[in-house]
Amino acid sequence: MLIFEHSRKGRRNYSQSPATTASKSQIPQNLLRKSPVLLPEVSEMDTVRHYTRLSQKNFSIDTEFYPLGSCTMKYNPRACNSLAMLPQFLSRHPLAPEDTGQGFLACLYELQEILKSVTGMAGVSLTPMAGAQGELIGVMMIRAYHESRGDFARTEIIVPDAAHGTNPATAVMCGFKVVEIATDKDGNVDLNALKAAVGPQTAGLMLTNPSTLGVFEKNVAEMSRVVHQAGGLLYYDGANLNAVLGKVKPGDMGFDVIHINLHKTFSTPHGGGGPGSAPVGVAERLLPFMPIPIVTKEGDAYRWVTEKDKPQSIGRLSAHMGNAGVLLRAYIYVRLLGMDGMHRISEFATLNANYLMAELRKAGFEIAYPNRRASHEFIVTLKDIKDKTGVTAMNLAKRLLDKGYHAPTTYFPLLVPECLLIEPAETESKETLDAFVKSMKEILQEIEQQPDMVKGAPHTMPVRKLDDVKAARELDLAWKSPA
Amino acid sequence: MPFIPHTEEDITEMLTSIGAKTIEELFDEIPKELLSDELTGVPVGLSEMEITRLMLDRAGKDGFYHNFIGAGAYEHHIPAAVWQITTRGEFYSSYTPYQAEASQGTLQLLYEYQSMMASLTGMDVSNASMYDGATALAEAALMAVRSHKTSRRILIPQTVHPVYRQVVRAIVSNQKIEVVELPFCTECGQILPESLAKSNHEDFAALVIPQPNFFGVLEQVDALTDWAHSKNAFAIGVVNPTALALLTPPGEWGSKGADIAVGEGQPLGIPLSSGGPYFGFMACKSDLVRQMPGRIIGRTTDLDNKEGFVLTLQAREQHIRRSKATSNICTNQGLMVTAATIYMSLIGPEGLRRIAAQSHANTLDLVDQLEKIKGVKRIFSGPLFHEAALILPAPVAEVLSKLKQKGILGGLDLHPYYPELGNTLLVCATETKTAADLQNYAETLKHALS
Numbered sequence: 001m002l003i004f005e006h007s008r009k010g011r012r013n014y015s016q017s018p019a020t021t022a023s024k025s026q027i028p029q030n031l032l033r034k035s036p037v038l039l040p041e042v043s044e045m046d047t048v049r050h051y052t053r054l055s056q057k058n059f060s061i062d063t064e065f066y067p068l069g070s071c072t073m074k075y076n077p078r079a080c081n082s083l084a085m086l087p088q089f090l091s092r093h094p095l096a097p098e099d100t101g102q103g104f105l106a107c108l109y110e111l112q113e114i115l116k117s118v119t120g121m122a123g124v125s126l127t128p129m130a131g132a133q134g135e136l137i138g139v140m141m142i143r144a145y146h147e148s149r150g151d152f153a154r155t156e157i158i159v160p161d162a163a164h165g166t167n168p169a170t171a172v173m174c175g176f177k178v179v180e181i182a183t184d185k186d187g188n189v190d191l192n193a194l195k196a197a198v199g200p201q202t203a204g205l206m207l208t209n210p211s212t213l214g215v216f217e218k219n220v221a222e223m224s225r226v227v228h229q230a231g232g233l234l235y236y237d238g239a240n241l242n243a244v245l246g247k248v249k250p251g252d253m254g255f256d257v258i259h260i261n262l263h264k265t266f267s268t269p270h271g272g273g274g275p276g277s278a279p280v281g282v283a284e285r286l287l288p289f290m291p292i293p294i295v296t297k298e299g300d301a302y303r304w305v306t307e308k309d310k311p312q313s314i315g316r317l318s319a320h321m322g323n324a325g326v327l328l329r330a331y332i333y334v335r336l337l338g339m340d341g342m343h344r345i346s347e348f349a350t351l352n353a354n355y356l357m358a359e360l361r362k363a364g365f366e367i368a369y370p371n372r373r374a375s376h377e378f379i380v381t382l383k384d385i386k387d388k389t390g391v392t393a394m395n396l397a398k399r400l401l402d403k404g405y406h407a408p409t410t411y412f413p414l415l416v417p418e419c420l421l422i423e424p425a426e427t428e429s430k431e432t433l434d435a436f437v438k439s440m441k442e443i444l445q446e447i448e449q450q451p452d453m454v455k456g457a458p459h460t461m462p463v464r465k466l467d468d469v470k471a472a473r474e475l476d477l478a479w480k481s482p483a
Numbered sequence: 484m485p486f487i488p489h490t491e492e493d494i495t496e497m498l499t500s501i502g503a504k505t506i507e508e509l510f511d512e513i514p515k516e517l518l519s520d521e522l523t524g525v526p527v528g529l530s531e532m533e534i535t536r537l538m539l540d541r542a543g544k545d546g547f548y549h550n551f552i553g554a555g556a557y558e559h560h561i562p563a564a565v566w567q568i569t570t571r572g573e574f575y576s577s578y579t580p581y582q583a584e585a586s587q588g589t590l591q592l593l594y595e596y597q598s599m600m601a602s603l604t605g606m607d608v609s610n611a612s613m614y615d616g617a618t619a620l621a622e623a624a625l626m627a628v629r630s631h632k633t634s635r636r637i638l639i640p641q642t643v644h645p646v647y648r649q650v651v652r653a654i655v656s657n658q659k660i661e662v663v664e665l666p667f668c669t670e671c672g673q674i675l676p677e678s679l680a681k682s683n684h685e686d687f688a689a690l691v692i693p694q695p696n697f698f699g700v701l702e703q704v705d706a707l708t709d710w711a712h713s714k715n716a717f718a719i720g721v722v723n724p725t726a727l728a729l730l731t732p733p734g735e736w737g738s739k740g741a742d743i744a745v746g747e748g749q750p751l752g753i754p755l756s757s758g759g760p761y762f763g764f765m766a767c768k769s770d771l772v773r774q775m776p777g778r779i780i781g782r783t784t785d786l787d788n789k790e791g792f793v794l795t796l797q798a799r800e801q802h803i804r805r806s807k808a809t810s811n812i813c814t815n816q817g818l819m820v821t822a823a824t825i826y827m828s829l830i831g832p833e834g835l836r837r838i839a840a841q842s843h844a845n846t847l848d849l850v851d852q853l854e855k856i857k858g859v860k861r862i863f864s865g866p867l868f869h870e871a872a873l874i875l876p877a878p879v880a881e882v883l884s885k886l887k888q889k890g891i892l893g894g895l896d897l898h899p900y901y902p903e904l905g906n907t908l909l910v911c912a913t914e915t916k917t918a919a920d921l922q923n924y925a926e927t928l929k930h931a932l933s
Contacts, residue, residue, distance in 0.1 A: 475608075475795070
């Protein structure tokens with residue numbers, strides 16, 4: 001039932017908006033609204049019940065294991081939320097003077113410094129509001145760098161075929177042509193393909209390491225040499241930073257610009273699809289082009305770095321300071337973890353992934369790259385199962401929902417057929433992983449004995465398999481009042 | 484180990500299963516020369532008690548003020564239920580709803596949000612949100628250029644939020660799209676349709692129309708929309724969602740209505756919180772829906788013909804189309820939209836109308852009181868909504884500094900943005916201000932200027 005269907009004309013909550021309608025008005029008649037606003041007329045209790053019930057139709061980290069590859073669904077500590085929502089932080093206007101926000105600015109400044117330290121970059125800007133925006137800003141800085149040197153011939157961005165869809169989409173949004181390069185049989189970027197692709201037209205290479213195939217690019221140092229020798233820059237997509245945090249710094253691998261998904265590695269909530277946050281880090285030569293605002297410290301005081309300080313900045317990409325409240329949550333998280341907590345993240349994320357991979361292999365699942373260590377994630381392929389039984393990776397994913405697990409990432413990366421990308425974050429216990437393996441074994445049996453039942457999954461969710469084709473053909477995107 | 488549940492016994496058993504002796508061994512594919520030293524730049528970990536002390540101390544430094552700043556972010560009362568429900572773990576810690584059957588809560592909520600925003604803006608469809616108002620406007624500009632096909636020029640009046648104009652420029656210039664700024668009438672604070680009619684602007688993809696504009700002044704939206712359409716260009720409305728309870732929605736501007744409506748969603752239940760996270764909204768006419776960026780939720784049915792909700796029109800998006808996507812955007816601002824949807828449900832149509840009317844009336848009252856002070860005067864004659872630009876008889880920065888000492892954040896100094904306007908202050912009074920607050924502000928300003 002939609003909230004609109006609970007609506008009754010004339011019902012309202014009296015204590016939450018002004019008691020009377022102000023009569024004073026200067027709005028010209030011709031600008032006044034004539035059509036009604038179709039908001040529901042419901043009581044506070046109706047609203048609370050309706051949205052509480054809706055929440056119960058969601059899977060979430062707080063209720064289920066969420067082995068969603070490349071998304072790093074780790075526990076979101078409660079303290080990060082409650083302390084970021086202290087009333088002084090919530091009530092502060094973004095354009096309030098700097099001296100009324102020294103506590104807030106101190107947190108941001110220290111977060112910048114900590115992120116610089118763990119990534120080995122020379123500067124960090126916290127403004128990007130999501131991974132895709134971090135990418136956009138990173139690629140804009142690459143362009144600004146080349147153009148500042150009078151080099152306008154660099155029109156191509158190289159992207160491995162295993163990359164997230166945002167990488168090529170970002171390059172195009174920045175006005176670049178995308179050159180895709182292949183992956184070799186062990187899951188590494190094909191070095192020869194890279195060597196053949198670079199040239200005076202190369203603006204840069206976007207790379208995720210460990211890659212979305214769940215393996216570490218062993219040749220990253222050589223790739224860095226190849227791209228730099230051709231005059232290009234290296235972009236690090238930090239989607240998988242959780243796998244190497246405190247172990248390897250992108251700066252040491254030769255990257256010139258990176259983004260860090262705080263909603264993955266630094267445990268800020270995914271919120272049903274945002275808000276994310278993706279600070280960018282840069283090497284020395286890109287410092288002048290960083291997006292503003294940035295926080296700087298002078299003596300004991302913190303202030304914003306603006307256009308005046310950075311005349312070559314690529315500019316502003318949000319109305320204020322990015323997703324400020326998300327930054328506070330990440331700051332609280334890194335302070336709780338501290339120095340030792342950083343490398344423990346990657347160690348236990350890697351332990352969990354390799355353990356789960358070993359157990360699933362023993363259970364009879366085919367691992368896509370069996371001769372490689374898993375990073376914090378790995379790929380199971382159901383190609384053989386599909387060939388024999390017709391059961392697909394998506395069928396298995398939906399059946400996992402019935403067993404009380406969120407599905408792994410399916411059909412990504414695109415180059416492994418019938419794939420499940422599985423990432424058990426470090427916050428999951430061995431018992432959870434063991435129970436997941438048990439359910440996966442049960443599904444294997446079900447595939448043999450009752451393939452049609454598996455193909456019809458899910459069976460226990462609030463709805464059964466939904467008709468995507470109908471949704472796209474008979475577009476119903478907004479409720480309309482029955483006349 | 485904070486947030487890591489493994490016991491020593493677990494670690495041993497897991498390593499045995501893997502066939503490794505140590506956790507270190509699991510990193511043996513990383514070349515040795517790349518491994519990091521200790522992270523000296525990270526302080527040692529704090530307990531929850533210690534971080535609580537630290538954050539309370541930091542928050543205490545920031546304190547509380549009587550806020551009269553608007554300029555794109557507005558203080559409104561947020562009902563208690565909004566964030567209590569929004570921060571339930573099932574909303575807070577869930578992922579993008581790719582697995583529709585396990586995400587019906589978020590998906591239905593987003594469908595309800597889309598319905599509310601479509602109605603509020605007078606448009607056919609809304610997406611599930613963008614990052615913020617500024618980036619929503621930039622994406623609307625890109626969308627207009629994609630749909631227009633012949634022109635790569637966008638007209639933006641200088642009455643649009645100055646930072647929005649910067650953001651639009653930063654984003655669209657990557658695609659060689661030209662942004663042309665239109666001057667405003669310095670007497671009325673509006674874009675004059677008659678001066679546009681006399682201009683020689685012919686070849687452009689869209690005209691951006693703010694309502695109310697950055698100065699709080701109401702634009703002549705009908706004439707502006709019709710002028711854009713007469714030039715075969717799209718009309719993009721940038722609107723304040725609270726104001727739409729009182730004002731003609733963009734979908735009804737002029738004879739055909741604007742084509743795209745965007746804006747900052749923060750006034751709908753999102754705290755000011757130093758600038759974010761907020762959310763941008765975007766709605767459009769149905770013939771443009773396939774050019775719209777971002778997540779869109781559709782209502783459909785399941786195998787038993789039962790109603791359900793899914794992400795739809797995904798063929799526009801980066802995870803399917805990669806380099807051919809309408810935008811690189813991946814997320815929306817899901818949790819913020821959750822709060823906004825609950826806010827709009829609690830407030831209802833009458834509540835929103837009262838909030839808008841009270842904010843309008845409070846600002847008129849404040850302006851009346853302030854104009855009684857010698858040398859203080861509205862700079863523009865155009866009608867206003869809940870914000871006003873005032874000329875002061877002294878440099879605004881100095882005046883604001885004195886007000887701050889009395890616990891009042893008196894507004895925004897427009898000098899850095901519009902130096903040609905001299906000592907101009909932008910001030911806003913929403914429904915959160917009482918008559919006593921307004922009087923206190925007026926008395927304090929009078930004192931500061933004497």
